[in-house]
Amino acid sequence: MIGSLGLAGLLAFAFFSALPASRAPLSIAGATTCEARDAATFARAASDHDVWQANVVRQDLTGDRGELTGYVLTVGLSTGRQLSVPQPPESFVAEQVGNLVVYGHDSPATGSEVHAVDVRSGCHQLIARPEDVVRSAVIDAGGQNLYVHSVSRAGRSDQGVARHDLSSGQVEQVIQPIRRDPALGRGWETALLWNLTGTALAVEPCTMMACQTRILDVASGSVRDIRAEHGPTIAFTDTNLFTFGAGDGWPTEVLKIDFHGSAQVVASEVISASVSRRTAGELMIETISGMRTVTP
Amino acid sequence: MKNIAAIRYIIAVAAAVACVASVPNVSEAASPTSNSGGSWARNQLVEYRWREGDEPPSWMAAAINHAAARSTATREAKAARFSYNPAAVSWIAYTNDMARGAIGWTPYKDPPNDFRVKLRKQGYVLDDVGPLEWCQFTEVPTPGCFDAEMIALHELGHVQGMGHVRRSAYPLPNWTDSVMHGYPPGVRSHPREGWDQDWFGPCDVARLQLKYEPLLPSTRYSTCLSLKTKLDLTARPDPAEVEGGIQFTATLKIAGSENTVLAGDAIDDRRVVLQRRRQGGSRWIDQVVMTPLDDGTGRYRAIAVPAPNDKWRARFRKPGGEGLRATSSDPYVLGDENEDPDDPLVDFY
Numbered sequence: 001m002i003g004s005l006g007l008a009g010l011l012a013f014a015f016f017s018a019l020p021a022s023r024a025p026l027s028i029a030g031a032t033t034c035e036a037r038d039a040a041t042f043a044r045a046a047s048d049h050d051v052w053q054a055n056v057v058r059q060d061l062t063g064d065r066g067e068l069t070g071y072v073l074t075v076g077l078s079t080g081r082q083l084s085v086p087q088p089p090e091s092f093v094a095e096q097v098g099n100l101v102v103y104g105h106d107s108p109a110t111g112s113e114v115h116a117v118d119v120r121s122g123c124h125q126l127i128a129r130p131e132d133v134v135r136s137a138v139i140d141a142g143g144q145n146l147y148v149h150s151v152s153r154a155g156r157s158d159q160g161v162a163r164h165d166l167s168s169g170q171v172e173q174v175i176q177p178i179r180r181d182p183a184l185g186r187g188w189e190t191a192l193l194w195n196l197t198g199t200a201l202a203v204e205p206c207t208m209m210a211c212q213t214r215i216l217d218v219a220s221g222s223v224r225d226i227r228a229e230h231g232p233t234i235a236f237t238d239t240n241l242f243t244f245g246a247g248d249g250w251p252t253e254v255l256k257i258d259f260h261g262s263a264q265v266v267a268s269e270v271i272s273a274s275v276s277r278r279t280a281g282e283l284m285i286e287t288i289s290g291m292r293t294v295t296p
Numbered sequence: 297m298k299n300i301a302a303i304r305y306i307i308a309v310a311a312a313v314a315c316v317a318s319v320p321n322v323s324e325a326a327s328p329t330s331n332s333g334g335s336w337a338r339n340q341l342v343e344y345r346w347r348e349g350d351e352p353p354s355w356m357a358a359a360i361n362h363a364a365a366r367s368t369a370t371r372e373a374k375a376a377r378f379s380y381n382p383a384a385v386s387w388i389a390y391t392n393d394m395a396r397g398a399i400g401w402t403p404y405k406d407p408p409n410d411f412r413v414k415l416r417k418q419g420y421v422l423d424d425v426g427p428l429e430w431c432q433f434t435e436v437p438t439p440g441c442f443d444a445e446m447i448a449l450h451e452l453g454h455v456q457g458m459g460h461v462r463r464s465a466y467p468l469p470n471w472t473d474s475v476m477h478g479y480p481p482g483v484r485s486h487p488r489e490g491w492d493q494d495w496f497g498p499c500d501v502a503r504l505q506l507k508y509e510p511l512l513p514s515t516r517y518s519t520c521l522s523l524k525t526k527l528d529l530t531a532r533p534d535p536a537e538v539e540g541g542i543q544f545t546a547t548l549k550i551a552g553s554e555n556t557v558l559a560g561d562a563i564d565d566r567r568v569v570l571q572r573r574r575q576g577g578s579r580w581i582d583q584v585v586m587t588p589l590d591d592g593t594g595r596y597r598a599i600a601v602p603a604p605n606d607k608w609r610a611r612f613r614k615p616g617g618e619g620l621r622a623t624s625s626d627p628y629v630l631g632d633e634n635e636d637p638d639d640p641l642v643d644f645y
Contacts, residue, residue, distance in 0.1 A: 066418060068418060068419035208398055250402055
């Protein structure tokens with residue numbers, strides 16, 4: 001369904017109450033299913049202020065010849081127990097929002113499913129079942145909407161981002177597929193990223209050379225493309241992106257790019273960088289010559 | 297020699313301003329970028345191990361080791377040599393922990409100390425591609441698979457200091473002129489041309505030669521280069537005392553250049569001819585192919601018996617299959633009127 005939405009840009013509807021039973025339920029240990037709760041009620045944990053910061057680990061599972069056969073996702077719960085979920089190779093886990101950790105997968109047995117676990121209560125629940133192949137999904141800070149990025153089942157073409165209203169079940173295309181820049185090659189991995197205030201969502205496919213970024217202002221629904229060559233985004237604010245440099249290998253640069261596409265180098269010879277939610281989004285940048293921090 | 301006692305030879309002085317070596321557009325655009333980091337020592341042996349917990353399976357380990365050997369064998373420059381050693385500081389990991397959009401990644405290199413390289417696991421799912429397929433995983437490569445040897449060689453190219461071939465460098469003369477493609481169509485998969493290329497292409501070699509110098513003075517310069525050369529010609533009485541014979545010595549080098557690494561480098565084992573122009577003549581005529589000394593000095597020698605007022609010069613023609621330009625020495629003049637008391641040939645007779 002979302003595939004056709006991606007092409008037509010129309011609205012469609014799905015109701016979680018009508019979600020069919022999982023065709024091949026995942027084996028989930030350590031958490032409790034919360035069958036009696038609807039997705040919207042369940043997802044309110046994303047807006048909790050009293051947050052249990054979970055330890056989320058995804059470990060590769062490999063076969064005899066080193067091939068990836070899947071993952072084991074473990075989420076430390078406030079109950080002292082641990083959610084342990086086997087995942088197929090086509091799967092993801094999103095960054096924790098409030099007390100909610102969203103994860104999902106696609107497999108021939110189950111199709112695409114998006115689940116979430118309330119790390120405080122230990123409950124987990126199926127919250128969406130996209131028709132296309134889900135690549136990633138994030139929930140908003142209010143726990144009202146789930147944003148799903150998917151590719152088509154036939155041909156794996158980008159289907160953009162759909163917003164699943166967890167109360168009504170309405171599914172709406174909010175970001176159209178990003179037309180691949182032929183100069184950048186294949187889009188290999190797409191990220192969904194919230195800005196530091198949770199008011200804007202970026203979808204960002206990356207090739208081996210560079211990333212393309214499209215930003216949705218959640219309140220207005222407006223979408224803008226960032227027209228500057230850059231690598232993966234580390235974090236972004238209401239006015240700027242902080243990204244790795246594009247193209248020429250590593251060590252690389254960290255760039256500050258405003259929404260009009262003007263870029264400046266913030267740090268050079270960068271080995272890694274991350275954003276600290278605990279310090280208001282301060283960037284921690286590891287360079288050849290040592291650590292440094294940048295305040296967005 | 298007495299017969300030509302009145303003859304005086306003057307060694308013409310080389311052009312006052314050294315020529316500037318020229319690099320064609322391709323190699324200029326593809327030259328190492330600002331973030332290419334420092335350089336390894338000349339011919340430095342850089343050993344690597346597998347990162348603990350992320351050891352590659354045997355088929356991937358073999359591919360990486362093959363790429364390391366091929367890097368050494370095909371670099372044609374004094375670039376680093378790579379070799380596996382379980383006690384090494386540098387490491388290579390078989391892992392999915394890497395930047396988005398990559399199947400191979402060189403997150404760190406700190407010449408002359410160490411480097412780190414990562415290669416993704418077989419089966420990792422990519423947006424447009426689906427599960428990543430390494431060609432070495434199956435006995436027969438499947439369409440769309442990526443050759444681990446080629447990708448590992450590409451990553452080792454990064455370790456050497458090469459960035460991706462940039463858009464501005466296109467079109468390369470040939471697709472297989474580099475394994476450092478970044479921009480489209482980017483990494484080549486089976487069965488695209490060059491999908492299993494396990495050698496540095498000539499434009500990779502060009503960059504390595506610009507950065508590290510050719511492996512030996514006799515090493516051919518990449519066809520992706522077009523470097524100016526310089527010939528000097530000197531003469532002295534023939535040590536074998538052939539009647540009237542003069543021993544000419546030509547020295548072939550890379551001209552003074554923007555590329556300070558190569559400027560002045562001796563060029564051995566090429567074809568340099570000694571030419572003569574008769575007095576009043578308008579054409580330079582090949583007399584003899586000079587013998588390369590191949591001693592690392594770029595010198596070539598020939599014996600000739602000059603006639604009065606002849607002019608002599610050494611000539612290096614543009615060789616096929618190599619990125620060097622033609623050059624000639626300044627004429628060596630017989631019977632010049634401007635006697636130079638310091639000229640070593642003054643006392644020949």
